Amino acid sequence: MDFTVDRIGNSYTYTVQGTANFPDQTELNILAMRQLAPTDQTLEPKPTYSVLDYQVVQVQDEQWQGELTLRQLAADGSRKETWQLDQADLAMDVKPLDTVVVIATYTPLDQLTTLERILAQQGLKVSPDLLQTTLDGRRYLEIREVLDIPAASEVSERPEPYNGGWGTRHILIQEPPMPYQVEFPEERQTNRPADPKEFLY
Numbered sequence: 001m002d003f004t005v006d007r008i009g010n011s012y013t014y015t016v017q018g019t020a021n022f023p024d025q026t027e028l029n030i031l032a033m034r035q036l037a038p039t040d041q042t043l044e045p046k047p048t049y050s051v052l053d054y055q056v057v058q059v060q061d062e063q064w065q066g067e068l069t070l071r072q073l074a075a076d077g078s079r080k081e082t083w084q085l086d087q088a089d090l091a092m093d094v095k096p097l098d099t100v101v102v103i104a105t106y107t108p109l110d111q112l113t114t115l116e117r118i119l120a121q122q123g124l125k126v127s128p129d130l131l132q133t134t135l136d137g138r139r140y141l142e143i144r145e146v147l148d149i150p151a152a153s154e155v156s157e158r159p160e161p162y163n164g165g166w167g168t169r170h171i172l173i174q175e176p177p178m179p180y181q182v183e184f185p186e187e188r189q190t191n192r193p194a195d196p197k198e199f200l201y
Contacts, residue, residue: 001130001143003030005102008067012079016102017065018143021124022115026059029105032068034151036083036094048094050083070100070149081151096151106141 003018016030031054035047057066071079083096108115112126119125130141 001104001106001127001141003064003102003104003143003145005145005147011069012071013067013069014102015065015067016104017063018104019062020059020064020106021062021119021122022059022106023118024058024060026106026115028057028059028064029107030055030057030066030068030103032070032100032102034081034083034100035097037097039093039095050081050096052081052100068102084151098148098150100147100149101144102147103142103144105143107138108140112139112141 001018001020001022003016006015006017007013008015014032020026020028032052033049034052035049037048038046052070053068055066055068057064071081072085074080074085081096083094087094106115112131116126126141130143131139132142133139
């Protein structure tokens with residue numbers, strides 16, 4: 001089980017694609033999160049994390065791929081991380097770390113017994129580096145990668161509105177041609193006399 005993370009152009013979206021020796025349609029959970037530290041030094045520094053994005057992907061031919069968007073669209077049109085969107089409502093006074101952790105996990109409902117049996121038939125076994133255990137004893141697989149991505153600035157990153165926010169209105173988008181031919185009758189289709197309201201004055 002392995003994966004790589006690549007940024008899509010200059011956007012806030014990252015592609016996460018990897019390999020796994022799992023049966024087809026096996027579901028994996030991928031997520032991106034940032035650790036937050038309290039700015040008040042008198043408080044006990046407990047680890048606090050904000051999940052920036054989350055997606056469920058499926059393995060197909062031992063390959064899988066997903067996308068994670070680290071900054072969401074705010075009401076003012078800017079792009080912010082989820083903890084920044086809720087910061088005012090939750091009265092959060094925290095300082096974000098300049099790293100984002102991308103995690104891929106496999107958490108089967110029937111423990112790992114079925115997967116281990118399938119891998120054993122192929123002469124493979126689960127790597128101890130991937131194996132994790134919850135507090136209640138449930139086993140799951142996890143792999144992570146730490147990326148150097150500074151947090152979004154508190155200053156609005158929305159570009160200055162152009163033309164009052166309407167953009168280039170003088171550039172018209174060409175309409176597609178009509179799929180059918182409209183025929184105009186050469187003669188009136190009724191013998192009803194014209195109403196005075198139909199005339200132009």
